[in-house]
Amino acid sequence: MSPIRFAIIGGGASDPRDSGLEGHRILIEDPAVAIREKRAPMIPGRETRNVIQLILSAYESASAGHAVTISS
Amino acid sequence: MKPLRLGFAGFRHAHIFDLYQRALDHPDIEVSGTWENDPGASLLPGRDITPSHSSYEDLLASCEAVAVGDAYGRRGQIVLQALRAGKHVIADKPLCTSLDELKEIAVVAREKSLRIGMMLDMRDHGNLICLRDVVASGRIGEVQTVSFSAQHPLLWGIRPAWYFEPGMHGGTLNDIAIHALDFLPWVTGLTVEKTDAARTWNAKATQAPHFKDCGQFLLRLSNGGGILGDVSYLAPDKCGYAIPNYWRITIHGTGGFAETSYKAPGVSVADDNSQEPELIPPAPARPGGYLEDFLADVAGNPHADGITTCSCLHATRQALELELQAQKS
Numbered sequence: 001m002s003p004i005r006f007a008i009i010g011g012g013a014s015d016p017r018d019s020g021l022e023g024h025r026i027l028i029e030d031p032a033v034a035i036r037e038k039r040a041p042m043i044p045g046r047e048t049r050n051v052i053q054l055i056l057s058a059y060e061s062a063s064a065g066h067a068v069t070i071s072s
Numbered sequence: 073m074k075p076l077r078l079g080f081a082g083f084r085h086a087h088i089f090d091l092y093q094r095a096l097d098h099p100d101i102e103v104s105g106t107w108e109n110d111p112g113a114s115l116l117p118g119r120d121i122t123p124s125h126s127s128y129e130d131l132l133a134s135c136e137a138v139a140v141g142d143a144y145g146r147r148g149q150i151v152l153q154a155l156r157a158g159k160h161v162i163a164d165k166p167l168c169t170s171l172d173e174l175k176e177i178a179v180v181a182r183e184k185s186l187r188i189g190m191m192l193d194m195r196d197h198g199n200l201i202c203l204r205d206v207v208a209s210g211r212i213g214e215v216q217t218v219s220f221s222a223q224h225p226l227l228w229g230i231r232p233a234w235y236f237e238p239g240m241h242g243g244t245l246n247d248i249a250i251h252a253l254d255f256l257p258w259v260t261g262l263t264v265e266k267t268d269a270a271r272t273w274n275a276k277a278t279q280a281p282h283f284k285d286c287g288q289f290l291l292r293l294s295n296g297g298g299i300l301g302d303v304s305y306l307a308p309d310k311c312g313y314a315i316p317n318y319w320r321i322t323i324h325g326t327g328g329f330a331e332t333s334y335k336a337p338g339v340s341v342a343d344d345n346s347q348e349p350e351l352i353p354p355a356p357a358r359p360g361g362y363l364e365d366f367l368a369d370v371a372g373n374p375h376a377d378g379i380t381t382c383s384c385l386h387a388t389r390q391a392l393e394l395e396l397q398a399q400k401s
Contacts (some may be wrong), residue, residue, distance in 0.1 A: 065267070065268075067401065
């Protein structure tokens, strides 16, 4: 099985081009490896969906001008 | 100049002793007397103050202006009685606890050409004066976002019992956010146009479930920017006034940021050209500035950018409306 390779660059804070990618690398690598290893990813899809739902609810609230209940 | 005869009505919150001492020391003020509805239940025991008048009516007859420090829920009627008797008023905050009372206060004050001051002493703090200077200098550009934390310690069992009696406190937003509603327009040069969201809830004072000790809100500024505020009573009891986020105010503009707090050694500022934040030392403080503003207002020469009758009524109305909106949410 060939390894999955990701580049790691920089760690600068004042120039976004120098932002470190280590955190992202792990997040991208893990689900790919999880598929190959037939195991659950570090962050389950349900949790990711909840975060996206929360963000979309915030946009909906801002647009509608009232509180939005987040369905679980 | 003939000294202003100032009578003191109510000693239920420690704030009022600051005004009392300043009044005693002020060459343009004569303390005409003191009155307390129930001295035993007040904060007077153990202090060198004995009420000189046995009724509020007698106190009113002795003075030209009244300083109000009674329990919050009684202040509105005490203020109204003073105004109806033709007396100016300076009050600890909050001035009152309902919009109906405030409306009446505004009407009577206007009809009788009387002045209202409040102990909104955040404007007198050197860090806040410096923050205002930084914003006015234009260094951080146009103010767009303000976030502040003014968490207070709950101090259950230490605060006066009336604080937690139903109907006496008037709400966390009305109590604490009033300061921000007063000083943030003064600091930023912008007005608060709208409440986008406000909430209060009970969390720590579980012995008094009606007492909503947590309060947060989102306000919109006149230029479209916003204010995020937190005035909850969750600061640690023993050091709540000393922690770094006690009255921490962070302002971001289109060209930089500025931040300070009550205990900070100054104001941290960085603009788009800064390699790192710069600490600007506090401006000279203005101890008792709120009292000087009141005296100037009474004399008919209100200070430019000072606390005035108009600014007190305006900030109080906004705080009460904020409280109301939170109750509805």
